[in-house]
Amino acid sequence: xxxxxxxxxxxxxxxxxxxxxxxxxxxxxxxxxxxxxxxxxxxxxxxxxxxxxxxxxxxxxxxxxxxxxxxxxxxxxxxxxxxxxxxxxxxxxxxxxxxxxxxxxxxxxxxxxxxxxxxxxxxxxxxxxxxxxxxxxxxxxxxxxxxxxxxxxxxxxxxxxxxxxxxxxxxxxxxxxxxxxxxxxxxxxxxxxxxxxxxxxxxxxxxxxxxxxxxxxxxxxxxxxxxxxxxxxxxxxxxxxxxxxxxxxxxxxxxxxxxxxxxxxxxxxxxxxxxxxxxxxxxxxxxxxxxxxxxxx
Numbered sequence: 518x519x520x521x522x523x524x525x526x527x528x529x530x531x532x533x534x535x536x537x538x539x540x541x542x543x544x545x546x547x548x549x550x551x552x553x554x555x556x557x558x559x560x561x562x563x564x565x566x567x568x569x570x571x572x573x574x575x576x577x578x579x580x581x582x583x584x585x586x587x588x589x590x591x592x593x594x595x596x597x598x599x600x601x602x603x604x605x606x607x608x609x610x611x612x613x614x615x616x617x618x619x620x621x622x623x624x625x626x627x628x629x630x631x632x633x634x635x636x637x638x639x640x641x642x643x644x645x646x647x648x649x650x651x652x653x654x655x656x657x658x659x660x661x662x663x664x665x666x667x668x669x670x671x672x673x674x675x676x677x678x679x680x681x682x683x684x685x686x687x688x689x690x691x692x693x694x695x696x697x698x699x700x701x702x703x704x705x706x707x708x709x710x711x712x713x714x715x716x717x718x719x720x721x722x723x724x725x726x727x728x729x730x731x732x733x734x735x736x737x738x739x740x741x742x743x744x745x746x747x748x749x750x751x752x753x754x755x756x757x758x759x760x761x762x763x764x765x766x767x768x769x770x771x772x773x774x775x776x777x778x779x780x781x782x783x784x785x786x787x788x789x790x791x792x793x794x795x796x797x798x799x800x801x802x803x804x805x806x807x808x809x810x811x812x813x814x
Contacts, residue, residue: 519570524717524725525677527654529571531564536586537689537722540564541681543674545651548575552672552681553721554590554599557630561590577649579658580639581683581721582666583608584696585620591637600647601639602660604668609638659712661685662705663698671709678716682709686731688723691777692738694785699742700792706735737775741782744771745789752790759794763787 521529527544533555541552549572554561568576580588580601588609591599613636621628641647647658657673665684672681684693685705692702709718710731718726748767749759757764763786772782791797 520567521571524719525674525679528674528677528679530719530725531567532724533560535560538586539719539722539724541672541719542568542571543651543654543656543672543677544572544574545654547650547652548577550649550651550656550672551576551578551594552719553581553587553683554578554594556586556589556634557627558590558593558634559627559630561593561634564590565593577651578639579649579670579672579681580605581671581681582669583613583638584666584684585616585631587683587721588613588638589617589631589634589636591639592635595637598641599637599639600641600643600649600658602668602670603642603644604666605670606638606640606642608666608668609636613638661708661712662701664702664705665693666696667698669705671712673712678714679719680709680713680716681719682721682731684721685709686718686720686726686734688720688726688730690722691775691781692734692785694781694788697785697788698792698797699738699785699789700746703735703739703742706731706738710735737777740774741771741785742789745786746793749790749793753794757790759791759796761787763790 521531523529529542531540538555543550555564576594576597578594578597578599580599583605617631617636621631645660649656649658654676658670659673660670669683669685710728713728715728718731720726744767763783768779768783768786771786772779
């Protein structure tokens, strides 16, 4: 039984139960682009076995971002090219071993597999955009701005009307804010909407979505980001530490409005307040007025 679903001409997705991961494959005349490599070498080998149902052509890999569940299978795909934004490779070099150890401690059921999976950063990196020729088919890789991380990239398949969005878009669960830049994220999603047109959007986790879904998720992130931005002047005047947790009354209000778990909202608001306070740096790609950028302390 073929575990892949063809969502457009020679554009496939495969969903895995673990973390509800959604992996993409785009087939050209000469090679296949694989979007993300899963969480461990064991999982990546399962993916490689499944890819035989798609094509026997050589692979080229894209890491949408550096979180373990998207990159720790990289070594299983060598010696093929692995692409990612400059910051993806930097994140893996600087934090990869630390994050791998943290996840192994948090998930002992796969801890040994995680620790046996090398941290293998992308060897083909870019700052803003790159184009991959798969043979008679082009895939555009773009960094649209900070969001889920400071180095998320998307893969546009122009002849199929499909965008692979990584974790800039989440389906089936709210977005994750652990390494996020909440004040920039809305502008980045706005650019994603412009780039995707009326086509399909493939999230890093969950089911394929459309423009309306992305727009609704953008509105949710705007609400959280703007709450932090508006509250920061009063919080600063009250002596709030922007490196600390978000005030509980604000988190409770936002969680109630969005219908998101309170712990997730606490994390997102803490990041957003820190960014409003100028503690998360400046945007790497300017967004439209009203988004991106950090208010000075």
